[in-house]
Amino acid sequence: ATVPSADLAGIKDGDASVQVSVTNVNGNSASAGREYSVDATAPSVTISTLAADDILNATEAQSDLAISGTSTAEAGQTVTVSLNGKNYTTTVGANGSWTLNVPAADLAGLTGGSVTVTASVSDKAGNPASVDHNLTVDVTVPAVTINTIAGDDVINVAEHNQAQIISGSATGAAAGDKVTVTIGGQTYTTVLDAAGNWSVGVPASVIAGLSDGSVTVTASVTDAAGNTGSGTHNVTVDTGLPSVGFDTLSGDNVLNAVEKGQDLNVSGTSVNLAEGTTVTITLNGKQYTATTSADGRWSLTVPAADLAGLGEANYTLNAAATNAVGNSVSNTANLLVDTALPTVTINTVAGDNVINAAEVAAGQTLSGTVAHAEAGNTVTVTIGGNTYTATVQSDLSWSVNVPSDVLTALGNGSLSVTATVTNGHGNTGSGERDVTIDANLPGLRVDTVAGDDVVNSIEHNQNLIVTGSSDGLTPGTALTVNVNGKDYSATVLADGTWSAAVPAADVGAWPEGTVKISVTGDSAAGNPITISHDVTVDLASVAISINAIATDDVINAAEKGVDLVLSGATTNVEAGQTVTVSLNGKIYNTTVDDSGNWTATVPSADLAGIKDGDASVQVSVTNVNGNSASAGREYSVDATAPSVTISTLAADDILNATEAQSDLAISGTSTAEAGQTVTVSLNGKNYTTTVGANGSWTLNVPAADLAGLTGGSVTVTASVSDKAGNPASVDHNLTVDVTVPAVTINTIAGDDVINVAEHNQAQIISGSATGAAAGDKVTVTIGGQTYTTVLDAAGNWSVGVPA
Template sequence: MKAIGYVVRGDAGVIQRSEISADGAPTAISAGSGQNISFNLRQADIQGYQRLGDNLQVTLIDGRVVILEDFYGAGDNARLFISADGYLNEVELVEGQDGAVYATYGPSEQWGKWSPSDDLIFLDGPEVAHAAVADDEVSMLGAGLLGAALSPGLLGAGAALGGLGLLGGGLGGSGGSGGGVSRIEPTVDQEGELTIAGDDVTEEEESILISGTAEPGSEVEVTIGGEAVTTITTEEGTWEVVFEGETFPDDGTYPVEVVVTEEGGIVTELTGPEIVIDLTGPVIEFTDGTVSVGDMTNGEDYADGVEIGGNGEPGASIAVTIDGVTHETVVADDGTWGVVFATSEIAAGEYETSVTVVSSDAYGNTTTVTDTVVIDTETSVAIDTGLAGGDDLINAAEAAAGVSLTGTAEAGASVEVTLEGVTHTVIADENGVWTAMFASSELPTGEMQATVTAVATDVAGNTSTTTSTIDIDTINNVTFEAGVVGGDGMVSASEMSGGVVLTGTTQPGSTVEVEMDGKSYTATVDASGNWSVNVPAVDIATGEYDASVVVTSTDAAGNVASTSGTFSVDTENAVTFAEDIVEGEGIVNAVEASDGVVLTGTTQPGSNVTVKMGAVTHTATVDAAGNWTANFAAHEIAAGEYDADVTVTSVDAVGNTAQTTGTVQIDTENAVNFVETPGGTDGVVNAAEAAAGVTITGQTDPGSSVVVELGGVSNTATVAADGSWSVNFAAGEIPSGEYTATLTATSTDAVGNVDVATDTVEIDTVAGSLTLSSDPIEYDNTINFVEESDGVTVKGTSDPGNVVEVTLAGVTHSVTTDAAGNWSAFYAGGEIPQGTYTADITATTTDAAGNSREVTGTVDVDTEVLNLAHTGDVADDNVINGDERDAGVTFTGTVESGSSVVVTMNGVSNTATVDANGNWSVDFAKSDIPTGEMNVEVVADVIDPAGNEASVSRMVEVDTLVNALANSSAPIEGDNVVNAAEAADGFTLTGVVEPGSVVEVSFGGATVTATVDASGNWSADIPASAINMDAEYSEDAVINATDAAGNTDSITRTIAVDTQAPDGGPVIENYTRGLSGYEAISVESTVNDLAVYEIGNHGSGPATQVASESDGIEISVLDQTMFGFNPTVPDGSHLVVTETDAAGNSSGTYLVLDETSTSVVDMSNPSLGDLQIETIDLQFAEDSQLTITEAQLVALSSNSDEVYISGGSDDTVTITGAIRTVNGDGVDTYTLGDGTLMIEDDINVII
């Protein structure tokens, strides 16, 4: 055996170096409180540990024993390390319930990775005699082992794995100091009151440490103010928690509540010290005297000092400062405070100044707020009276429009303006100008001096008053003396010849304008106010009217008065004769002449009128309105047709004479006679002539109206310009029969003269009897094909011996009526034209007078079936598919209305429905229609209403099924599971179907149309977008097929999808390195297949697989799998460990190994992306320098664009342009373009 070195470093930093004796004697080392002890050993060199009272016994694999005295003594326990080949691992010891001691190994949490110069590190390996592990091997554990299962160390590749388990015992005995261990009672170290308060508390000082004792392994939950922190009691039975950051409570006073739960289930509740936290300054606000609360200080307020007040924290001090003057006070119990600044401390005037308030609470927290104080103690006002009325005088017109008074005041001030008791309140504008409008009704009238008062109140409440005066003059008047014009208010022609003088009165000093008939004249006004003006004769129009005069007076103040009047003018006389209304229309006929004629007209009232007509003169009667009337007797009017001249003369009361003339039309004669009467050459009106109507003509005076009466019917004749007239009597106006009728013609000329003429005419319209038989022809009045072939008879009656012409369908037969008065006409087969139509029947007979009688009738001829056809496509395309068969099929066609139709298909007959237009339809139910694929004949048999028969047929295709829709039996993607790599480009489904069909495949919300070849093979590509990534599930793909006939079928195929790669990549636990390279690696076990790849040439070489799942050795007690490398992996290489699930999804961990030639980690190797790198592990490589771009990050894995990087404080990761998010859980998030990095926060990150 050889000596084994160790180092002891005290808590003061003193170093002691020594050796474990090589002679096999036990080595005792003092392990007092706070000491760090490091042995030059590997894990495999240690057989086990045992607690002997407060001592720890370490047994090496070669049998040597080391006693660490007082290792478990009072105070801080010592820390134990092992080191070899430049590596350092701390030994964590845990006591089991049966007295055994378990150990775990891992890099120290306090120091992370160690430099070779550290006091506790040994650069050489120990020489301890034991088998199975060569003396050139080093085993390093990753940080992940600290919480892992306990083991005595990892063996080299291929070594036996026996002896794992408890590491206690082996040396026998308890060393005399063993026995039971008493229970550690839960306690809290702190007590009393802990206060954290005041402005001087830094962010680092916002921390609360609570500690105590409890049984090792107990869970301790500490709660302060709703915030809870949980920890586990150490092996020494101590615990501590720190409240800081997010767990630091808000302001308040809280008890410390502790709940201890021991491993055996015992729960103890403790109460610690009371925590007082006050880190917030007192609340303070203004309520009085500042701008923020809408206050300002005016002159009245200022007089008794400026008050500032507000609310705050009761008991807090208040210091209020304005313009260097400070007043102090304390916030009252009700939370209010206030101070008053004297007028000697704050200047008067108009200005703003700031106010500052500082409040301090009992803990020294302070709050400072500022606001603004507005001082306004002055104002002014003025009246500008010179602008009232424009001349300091308000006349009537100005008063009528209202008057604006103006002045000045402080901008925004309220001004009350009072004029003779009327007050208006206005606001001065931004320029300080105010305007008050007084309405006409508010102004005084007359002549006076009015007082104006203005009182201004500015926005601060300051007031100022001023007064002034304004002159008022609103009075003027004028009159017009119309009654003295012309001496009597009337101007005659003689008075008008010398002109007319107009007069009146007004106020002295006024100007007067007189307007008459559109002309203006300026009057002369004397000192007394009398005015006069002369209007020349040429300005006065002749005639008889009232002249209007308007007089306007304007006094010296500008007041205007106006008056108007009229005077009469009469210089004319007139007379009229109403010739157009003599006897109503200006014409005197014989009747009117017989009782005399009255002539009328108008003239001026009081005039004398004489009327002369022909040689006779009469004096007219004139009424008060000037209407005159003259009567002429019948004997004074000569008979005949002529115009009589009339002269009318009028002389008015003043001697003015007027005369007019006219004529009166006299017409007292008329005559009428017959020129031609009806009846033709024989003078008799027969039936035909009566049926055509008869015309009668004659002669009368032009312009006359003629009324002709025949057999009691009167018609008005048409009279031509030359006096000839004619009148027509329609057939219905001439009574039938044989008789002599009287004609009377009465003529009335244009002026009402009447004359009458009479005559006679012979009437004969009777032609004898004739009928068609009322019996229907061929029993139903319809001749069908069979009946026409047999011949048809038409029958009727007439006078015996009469010849009757019978016409049927254009074919005429003459027959003679027998002695009984019956006649019949026979039409042989073939005489009546074939077809479907209505044939006319006519029977005619004529008497000696030329009267004819005709009777008519009709008979239907229908010798054929018309419009018989199938119409429309059956089921839209003449193919009946399965859906259409299920729903039933309708056949349609046309035929004659009223026909019966029976349709037969495949031996099934159904009766159709025929509508009024001849459209027929028939429904065939599902059971009536055959299934399968075939062509069937559809026959429609018809009997029309006439009894004619016919049929028509058509062919229909039946196709009711989709043939051979099926999935391919070949597995999808080889194993019927779609993994992530396969999902990246989608997958393909295949099968067979009836050729010509359309196939649609739906999966994952996507529907794609398959490609179908001529043989019916279909193929559908499901896109990647339809596949959920990072998921494991099964989903049915639905295959829908529609054949050319429209038949549909549907099948499904279950698709297994597993695109969820193993999470994060394998966890590397440790590796073993020999002199020639890396010999083994241990990985946290997993159900997935593991594989190890070597990346040579400093991480830039290709990926070479060096181990597979079958090469791994399962260490179940550690939940690890170890892979040995033969040959070893040389220095300058890195490793990638992948795990692949059953679906083929994989993720990898890039293990960066330590290199002596470089610390740079090459991320540009494209081979890494093939291994789906999800984690980069830097914890085993010293001073790693890793730089990664967005493109490199995204290329590392197709599973995600996220990578996890683990390591220590000696490692540096450069990710230029990344954005950092601090998570607070030891791992920070960095966003780099579309990629994300999760980096342990011990690592140095450059962004």
């Protein structure tokens, strides 16, 4: 029997029964009943809040996701949860609750956005129920960048006492997301602005508490989904003050008359200044520059033309320099300019400048005074080839005694008395007085030998003429000149002069030191006359050397662009002697300092014309006695920078997710010499290798370092310097795309079931993909067959599978 549905509508839930009866043709009857129940009420089902806030972040996606809820279906009824195309089942508990876990591996397919979680259940009566619950997926970890701190990532002395602004940016987060910055154990918080930027102020007191060395700054950003990204940045604290000092100027910090007419070498030392740092010297309103060498020394030349403008006064030289981190230093030195020449006055000799017989017999005192000299200075007095010294007294007077035998040996005639003094500042002055010996005495005199009474190493190997004069001797008188145990003959001429030749071989035998020349003869009366004259033999071996040029005997492009300081040393050469330097056809003069060293500065303008290649510099010097020495030093000029290239990266200059799981090989070429270091910078880290014999280079960036690349374009920089120090660098762009496309396959055949009819028909398999671009290839495999297509502009795809 059929009961119309309209009749069932009025039946309420609960237990009931149905009765049936029947009678056969013979009138026999029978009846029966059956109990049944009505349950037409669907159960309820709920899904509780997911991941605590219905947002799945990156950290939560690394663990199983618990999904739970309640249902009014009977205990033991199956609850089916659908998420991202997959089904998970559990049962209703006795208390009406249910729970299950979605494995973390299944969550990896969730790339972002909103997904629907569906829970469905049926009660025992077969009444179904389902509920949808939205889950927001945000697994993008913010990337944090910290900008350069204090302008150069170095906090110098001045900045160490100032507040500092630390700033940066973040991607993958939103305006208002919290940023936490940590430095020096202190934490500061701020939020991102609309452009994704952030900044915090760090008080001067905190900066001042940072110790010298490397300090790490950490910044972290947490987005609304709870994803936290962080970045670090190292800043160097360098509060070490440099220092700069002066060597003694002009030997005694005094510029005398002679020195004022010469170039002035100004040099000194430094500490905590890198090689090549500029030192600026200021004198009389003009500035001069020098650069520090590897040992911290510096040197420059003040031209004599500039010194000519200095008056008689004390001047202050100021030296200033700033090291690589911005710490500055200055120092001063005093220079006294004293060019006033002393004068020497010789008092009248013997009352009337005529020494008679009685005065000769008594001997004579020569005396006088000085001006612009000081007590204790030495006065050198010369009369007739005889030299005497006196000390200036407190009243600036001086005196020497000339014995009778010396005056007697000089004999009658006119001669000059010369007195010379050098004051404490090196200025020399002299005076002269003519006197006459009128004592009816014959006499002999020896002229200055070799021009200065000094036989140097050159003259020691040459013929030498010893000359002199006489008074009261008959022309033709024979004289004997004795030097170093050998006699040489001379004859008095009509004008009273005489000469004797000493062969080079004999001069060469003269020992170093004082050699006495004795001249003897007889007067017309037959009385013997003798005079002696001392000569100094100076055979000191003079030497001069040149230090390495530009520290390595190679002038590179940077060194060619600044003044070049040449230096060296001398042996047996007195302070103040001139050193002549010849470089590239130009001459530069300097002087030997108190330590026997010399420095000369070649202006950068003079270096500009020097071409690449080998060359040499020549130097020469002569000591006060005329002994000379010279030296040369080879150097080369290499001002041509090498080249460096970076080859295509990751085969196509695109780093994908798979490639980012392995080390990245970076290679290229360079014209720098084999063995030179190539430094590659990527994402704030440096990697080094060397140039090979064939000019190629290669290195690997570890996969662990590539993990920090989140996407977009990054710059790879390779830099190298050749042996001369010329730098070169090149940039190469690398596109980073490590987002793995997510592929979705739509329901097949309308219900994911291929029935009999559909089994004999072609089927269209379609879907979509995110994280990929239009035209990207899609490969579909079914039943051992593979089909390919490409994504359209909307990210959809489809293939036809033949019947």
